[in-house]
Amino acid sequence: MNIIPQLAMLTTAAFLSSSGDQRQVDFKMTSPDGIQRLDQLWLVTYVDDAGREVVAQAKLTTGDYAPLIAADAARLESMMPAARGLAKANNITMRLVKFTRRLDVEEIRP
Numbered sequence: 059m060n061i062i063p064q065l066a067m068l069t070t071a072a073f074l075s076s077s078g079d080q081r082q083v084d085f086k087m088t089s090p091d092g093i094q095r096l097d098q099l100w101l102v103t104y105v106d107d108a109g110r111e112v113v114a115q116a117k118l119t120t121g122d123y124a125p126l127i128a129a130d131a132a133r134l135e136s137m138m139p140a141a142r143g144l145a146k147a148n149n150i151t152m153r154l155v156k157f158t159r160r161l162d163v164e165e166i167r168p
Contacts, residue, residue: 097160100134102126102141104152114152116140 087093102114115123116137126141128134138154145152 096129098158100128100156103152
């Protein structure tokens with residue numbers, strides 16, 4: 059079962075449906091040089107038929123797909139109803155995963 063076609067059936071209504079649980083989100087994005095950096099990311103994953111964990115995507119009204127990834131409270135709050143809707147519509151277990159401990163590996167310059 060390929061989930062991408064099933065995800066295509068959902069629209070941004072999933073983003074607006076159902077009220078979610080309250081989550082405390084800690085944002086410490088300001089660095090000493092004044093640049094707001096991403097220090098944590100949340101994403102919604104599921105295990106596909108091949109046994110791989112992949113990032114869930116929702117189809118937008120524009121027809122484009124948006125991965126369920128958040129770096130701020132507003133995006134996290136807006137994507138959770140979509141994740142719940144996708145899990146219910148497709149009868150699959152999804153996980154909200156939080157990544158922390160930023161590590162800059164390389165600067166890529168022109």
